Amino acid sequence: MASVVLAMEAVLSDTAALPRDCQLNYGPNCDGNRKPEGLDTSTVPRPKLGSVPVSGAGIYDCVNPGEIAVTFDDGPYIYTSDLLDKLASYGARATFFITGNNLGKGMINDPSTPYPAIIRRMHKDGHQICSHTWSHQNASQLTNTQFTNQIVWNEIALNSILGFFPTYMRPPYSICGRSCENILSVLGYHIIYFDLDTQGYLHDDPTLIQTSKDIWDDAIDDSDPSTDSFLNIEHDIHYQSVYNLTDYFLSSLLKHGYKPVTVGQCLGDPESNWYRQGPPGSGDALV
Ligand SMILES: *[C@@H]1O[C@H](CO)[C@@H](O)[C@H](O)[C@H]1NC(C)=O
Ligand SMILES: *[C@@H]1O[C@H](CO)[C@@H](O)[C@H](O)[C@H]1NC(C)=O
Secondary structure, eight states, X not given: OOOOOOOBOOOSSTTTTSOOOBOGGGOTTSGGGOOOSSOXXXXXXXXXXXXXXXXXXXXXXXXXXXXEEEEEESOOOTTHHHHHHHHHHHTOOOEEXXXXXXXXXXXXXXXXXXXHHHHHHHHHTTOEEEEOOSSOOOGGGSOHHHHHHHHHHHHHHHHHHHSEEESEEOOGGGOOOHHHHHHHHHTTOEEBOOSEEOOGGGOOSTTTTHHHHHHHHHHHTTOOTTTOOEEEEEETTXXXXXXXXXXXXXXXHHHTTOEEEOHHHHTTOOGGGSEEEOSTTOSSOOO
């Protein structure tokens, strides 16, 4: 009898210390090998929308001075609902790079989880929803079919919640080689990296998180909102990032005269270009 190997490994990565990527090649029970329920998005036409580059070497910087795009990767997770309350209390817009099925949290479109409602609220609150792939694999270790599934399955899940799916994504571990770029080009995705990383994932402890605040201050204190902008990366799967660091950088950002915006906005891309309408029968029309 074939034994089922559930390989959860703690990878030193952009989310150190949490068990995460199940290894796709080690068996059918791996999170990442389970396809979500929902309409197939793979046949949706993918014309180029707007002028932000599709695929290629990716985007590291905002273009509009005075704007900071704060982005949160790897959620939604158990802290994300509180994070949405916090963002609302500052009147801040942000961007979420959503992973569909990681950290043993279940599929984002499983109606028995809180995640469908959280993702709908993200959109209603004015945040941008982007893809961080289905199960946060290292693209360089996947076949073309496996990587395509990582993108399309997250679309299927997001589309079943929202009726549309994103045109923006961030590759897990910031790894996207030639095959990954080629697939994302065909699928019409903008690849978003960052130019400011406070490394909250490395400092998720009350005695360590000051280091992340110092990284923020080093970037912001001597900057000038009349000429500068930032594309920042955070992770909403870490307690100190959500409950301590976020207050710090949102206060700082506003005090220095910056505006907290989405990635699409800081690139000058109208909201109508951030998503594609799902296949017929997907539900709510894209607004
Ligand atoms: C991703 O996979 C490549 C190829 O196996 C490897 O060189 C690289 O170290 C991996 N990176 C991470 C973060 O797993
Ligand atoms: C928040 O961070 C500071 C360090 O900047 C630390 O002293 C404090 O204990 C942290 N607060 C909580 C509630 O973890």
